[in-house]
Amino acid sequence: MIRIENLKKAFGKVTVLDGIDLSIEPGEVVSILGSSGSGKSTLIRCINGLERIDAGRITVDDFDVSNPKELAEARKRSGTVFQLFNLYPHLSALRNVTLAPVEVLKRNAAEAEKEGRALLESVGLGDRADAYPAQLSGGQRQRVGICRALAMKPRYLLLDEVTSALDPEMTAEVLEILADLTGRGTTMIFVTHEVAFARSISDRIVFLDQGRLLVDLPCETFFAEDGGMANARVAQFLSKMRKD
Amino acid sequence: MRYADFGPHDIVLLLNGLGVSLTLFLTTSLVGVVLGALLAVVRYYRVLVARELVTFVTEMLKNSPVLVQLFLVFFGIPALFKIDVTPFEAAFFTLALNTAAFVYVIVVSAVESIDREQIEAGRVFGLTRWQVLRHVIAPQAVAFATGPLTALLVNQLQVTSLISVIGVVDLTKVGDILNMRTLKPFIVWTVVGVLYYLAAKIIALAGGFVERRLTAHSAWKGL
Amino acid sequence: MRAGRSIALTTARDAVETEIGFTRTVAGLNLIVSDLAPHIALLAQGALLTVEVCVLALAGAVVVGAAIAMMRASGSRLLRGIATVYVDIFRNIPFLVQLFFFYYGLPELGIYVDAFATGVLALSIAGGAFASDVIRSGILAIDPGIVEAAQVYGLSRRTTFLKIVMPIALRLSVRPLGSVLINLILTSSILSTITLNELTGSAKIVASQTFRPFEVYAVLLLAYASLTYLLSIAIARFHRRLNRGVLEAV
């Protein structure tokens, strides 16, 4: 499980995460909501070790992210899908997917390739495996991004606004794939502004506000009038979201 | 004199060589900058065919080795026109022209970097072509070109070392002489290298200084 | 169009004079061609040597440049310092002086290599200083998100550098590395001063044998200019082809 204890992070004088406590059990789907600048991306970047944390502790299956020796193990257990895809532009879709399994997990190249093709097939990109990222649409790129994460067989999938760079049609095709994944029991930590979608797939909703974890509730309770909605900030956030 | 060790006179020799290198560098740079800028102005005024001719010649000068240009002037021209050309004259002529070619290109792109609207606005306000050139184009072009010009001059200083090949006793030639006499290549070429290096640094510093002054000036003048 | 009009306007006398001038030029060209013909083989040999030297030096310069660029991007202050000093020195000292340093200095160290090897070495070292700048800007142009992706997926620093950063940086660098190559070609003419008979060196021989230095060096100058011009076109094309549909996303 992912365990976050009293996490603090500041950029210079600006405190971005201020004492976060959160744990995520295997199999859970947790959505992180919060207004812009509340620290959602930073939280994800702390979990996968892209940001150094100032205080507290993050462990992924008991591997401490702040410990350089354990970071590699922690990273093997989680896969990240990026908002702007961040695919390797000089490699084909398939090579994007197989690079880490071959280089990091030391998988046999032919096997990794077979699995990579199957993964791409499963997201409807079977015939685009040899295309380069620039030759793919945004939605296709993000599907490759998801395959790249899944190829590492992560126990936890970290997704930071993976559809916000996509138009509605492409968003739908990517969300469909994510919904499919939850059906297969993948643990997901899902930062999003798609409140309706979060509601439909999440077990739990976490609400961040100015670097603090304000609400952490089961999905239904979060959206109930006497649950999360009882919190003024949450109600304000949700009403703003509905208007958009 | 073979195998002779270094003597105090060698310092004078080196300084003489440095003096020759710097003199040629400074004079050919001056002539080259003025000539290159003038040619760019000719382009601005759209004189018939002059533009194509200048473009052709500058491209040739930019895209061929300076050593070959030196040989053409020093060996070729005297043979063809039956005139005497001293190494120094050949060096001066070649370097000045070569510098002018690069300056021309820098100035042209500096002028092209200026917003066309500004030029048109100047004309609309009733400025003459000359006034537009003097008050609108020149100050901005100079500020824009100082960086590339500094880089060019640092490079042209190094190019002067080639004139030793046609017999001008510049710093490199002095190095050659000392090298042959003392047979201590490491010391000789290190000393020569350090002298060139220092000169290059001084040019770069001066260029940086001018650039800062000019950009501060134009920033203040900007609307 | 303009040419057509001006011909129509020329008088008969002008036409005759043009004709004579033209014949004279052709005769002059004939003279050059017939005078140089016996020496073409020598010049071709020289040109081949120039190509060999420059191809090897380009390879050397890219290797040196990549290493220096890597050092400049490294976390170690010492490595960064060494790389910076390297570039500063070799960019600010005339190539001829560097060349003489190696040509006369190496035997001093008991290293006896011929002019060819010395030339390739000196060009690689000097070219490496320029190539490192080019490759460094290639590295800096890479979207940091791409490197973060590599980190997150557990690729080691080494693998990230060799399989992600360098391939992208080198692709982005094709065109500017082409300019380095063109500079190497022009600079390689200086190797004629250490007895290497590459293109310029063999032209020197032809000039002294034919007593027609002007024609020889004029042709040589044209040859270098057209060679580098054609090369720059080819490189630009190659750059576009290599990066078509691949690097817009960087």
Ligand SMILES: Nc1ncnc2c1ncn2[C@@H]1O[C@H](COP(=O)(O)OP(=O)(O)OP(=O)(O)O)[C@@H](O)[C@H]1O
């Ligand atoms: N590298 C950085 N340096 C300085 N400040 C940063 C950096 N990264 C993020 N911040 C700041 O930290 C705060 C939280 O940023 P973060 O990206 O985590 O917000 P977010 O909740 O993901 O917002 P959004 O919904 O817009 O993506 C913001 O105020 C941001 O300006």
Ligand SMILES: [Mg+2]
């Ligand atoms: Mg964010």
